Amino acid sequence: MAKPEKGVAWVTGAGTGIGRGLARRLAEDGWTVAASARTARDLDSLAAEVPGRITAVQLDVTDAGACDAAGRRIEATLGPVDLAILNAGASFPSSAASFSVANFRRTVDLNLMGEINCMGPIVPGMVARRSGHIVLMGSLSGYLGLPLAAPYSATKAALISAAQAFRADFERHGVAISIVNPGFVRTPMTDRNAIPMPFLIDIDEAVDRIMRGIARRQFEIAFPFRAVLAIRLAAALPNWARLILSRRMLPRDR
Secondary structure, three states: OOOOOOOEEEEEOOOOHHHHHHHHHHHHOOOEEEEEEOOHHHHHHHHHHOOOOEEEEEOOOOOHHHHHHHHHHHHHHOOOEEEEEEOOOOOOOOOOOOOOHHHHHHHHHHHHHHHHHHHOOOHHHHHHHOOOEEEEEOOHHHOOOOOOOHHHHHHHHHHHHHHHHHHHHHHOOOOEEEEEEEOOEOOOOHHHOOOOOOOOEOHHHHHHHHHHHHHOOOOEEEEOHHHHHHHHHHHOOOHHHHHHHHHHHOOOOO
């Protein structure tokens, strides 16, 4: 493993999608990257793309004990984590006709608690060093619940709120907090969506925007502009108007 040029970055959810793109870009830019995901094959192929810069750390972020052990192992072998991009997440089916408490719990455990679990082993060191940057992965859907995605929208709303609450306290200890709120990005997860996805962008564009925001230590990294504007306007509508909008987003056969 090459010595860090820019520091050590830990990226979760790095097996596919945005997380994979970010891990590869960070490694290409001179970071030493610890990449986590549940699937070893995805991690091994990622590590091979930037030899000597990416260490695969297989991990289920819903396991708090495993997250604690992984974070400590990363810091013991690679060095203190300077940048943590906590990106692991998924969306499980949710509708009135197939309502599932189990799917809601799985979403909360993965999207919300998975990010918090990974903060556990690294926050004390960042506070002690008075440096570090934690990037949480939210979504524009956290500002306006999407039909058929209640668990996903709820977890992203919780992450936005948590980031807002963390910010002042963490920053007084020298630790930056960012929340990434993308619109629709073409990934294996969004490929399964049954609702319209306006202003859909590719992974490379999303990675570019996130990397620029990280470099500037922006608090909120939200994109694309048209989607941000549309969500802000929709969120400001009265409830009756938002209901009409939500009904129009439902597939016709629901």
